[in-house]
Amino acid sequence: SNTIYGKDKDHVLELRTGDTSKSTIREKAAIVALVMNTELEKLKYTIRQFEERWNSKYNYPYVFFNDIPFSDDFKEGIQAVTNANVTYVDLSADYWSIPAHVDLAKVIRSHKKNKSRFIYGGKLSYQLMCRFQSLGFYNHPALASYKYYWRIEPDVGYFCDINYDPFHFMAKNGLKYGFTIAIHELANTVETLWTTTVDWVLKNKDMLPEENNAKWILRGDGDYNGCHYWSNFEIVDMDFYRSKEYTSYVDYLDLSGGFFYERWGDAPIHSIAASLLLPKEKLFWFDDIGYRHDTLHICPTNKNLDNNCVCDMQGSLHDYECLRNWRNYPSTSKQYVLSHLSK
Numbered sequence: 073s074n075t076i077y078g079k080d081k082d083h084v085l086e087l088r089t090g091d092t093s094k095s096t097i098r099e100k101a102a103i104v105a106l107v108m109n110t111e112l113e114k115l116k117y118t119i120r121q122f123e124e125r126w127n128s129k130y131n132y133p134y135v136f137f138n139d140i141p142f143s144d145d146f147k148e149g150i151q152a153v154t155n156a157n158v159t160y161v162d163l164s165a166d167y168w169s170i171p172a173h174v175d176l177a178k179v180i181r182s183h184k185k186n187k188s189r190f191i192y193g194g195k196l197s198y199q200l201m202c203r204f205q206s207l208g209f210y211n212h213p214a215l216a217s218y219k220y221y222w223r224i225e226p227d228v229g230y231f232c233d234i235n236y237d238p239f240h241f242m243a244k245n246g247l248k249y250g251f252t253i254a255i256h257e258l259a260n261t262v263e264t265l266w267t268t269t270v271d272w273v274l275k276n277k278d279m280l281p282e283e284n285n286a287k288w289i290l291r292g293d294g295d296y297n298g299c300h301y302w303s304n305f306e307i308v309d310m311d312f313y314r315s316k317e318y319t320s321y322v323d324y325l326d327l328s329g330g331f332f333y334e335r336w337g338d339a340p341i342h343s344i345a346a347s348l349l350l351p352k353e354k355l356f357w358f359d360d361i362g363y364r365h366d367t368l369h370i371c372p373t374n375k376n377l378d379n380n381c382v383c384d385m386q387g388s389l390h391d392y393e394c395l396r397n398w399r400n401y402p403s404t405s406k407q408y409v410l411s412h413l414s415k
């Protein structure tokens with residue numbers, strides 16, 4: 073379906089086919105990746121397609137973050153695949169270190185325990201990455217002049233042309249969070265994320281809006297069901313991440329140390345926050361963007377779009393449980409959340 077939740081279909085279709093590339097309409101927006109020098113070829117692979125399918129018509133700028141300085145080879149390699157402006161950011165320790173309150177002996181114990189329990193279980197750099205993507209990047213001065221961001225990663229494929237400006241589409245419709253794939257998180261990576269979230273909610277009930285999308289993340293027994301938007305693709309109004317409510321939530325998570333004692337991903341954190349703090353009509357599934365990362369992919373289901381799709385429906389995640397629920401579940405109320413959580 074091509075609806076923005078609660079809005080009429082024709083209106084939405086019209087906007088999504090609106091090509092503003094020839095006009096001067098541009099949002100305050102950037103394409104953003106955190107990436108390592110060693111991933112140059114894989115990032116070039118992503119950008120070549122991203123440019124061909126979309127950005128060569130719009131020329132939105134790129135901002136790349138790294139915990140060590142980008143090499144000249146990296147910069148030259150990127151220059152060869154885009155004409156857009158590119159900013160390279162070397163992250164200071166403020167964005168890339170273990171906070172002082174974290175118990176290092178406990179971190180080491182958790183690495184030993186989790187190394188064989190799940191992927192990246194013993195990897196500090198992965199935890200620093202997840203923390204930066206959860207509570208760091210949107211406050212970095214390199215993004216201060218931007219309202220919207222579109223996250224990309226190395227080794228991503230785009231299967232269809234995008235004939236309109238998703239940033240402008242977000243702006244016109246007042247959307248806050250855009251996604252494509254949604255899947256289940258590995259439960260043992262987030263063992264205490266939900267109880268910590270519930271603690272925060274019960275201490276900050278006044279921060280919950282009257283309407284939300286909490287049913288989408290809740291099991292019948294009030295526990296987290298693991299559904300999360302796959303954050304390697306997301307188009308977000310960073311005013312959401314910069315809000316008092318989101319900031320309060322992620323600061324609370326950070327204080328608990330869970331980024332380092334477990335392996336909390338930025339994807340479940342963004343998704344839980346978006347589900348608790350935003351009404352469903354502020355969320356949008358970009359179901360016309362054919363997308364692959366690693367071994368997972370999704371194809372558009374609307375065959376009437378004139379967008380040169382080359383996408384294998386075999387294995388496409390468009391009907392995966394989390395996405396099916398997203399289509400089917402109604403928006404929920406603050407009362408719904410509070411009555412389910414306090415059990």
Ligand code: GDP
Pocket residue numbers: 105106107108109111137138139140197198201224225226304
């Ligand atoms: P996965 O998608 O969860 O398997 O994790 P990835 O390995 O793809 O990491 C997510 C993103 O963070 C990618 O864009 C990586 O390039 C980036 N990333 C992960 N670890 C590091 C790191 O230690 N340093 C830097 N600069 N980037 C990292």
Ligand code: MN
Pocket residue numbers: 225304365
């Ligand atoms: Mn990845």
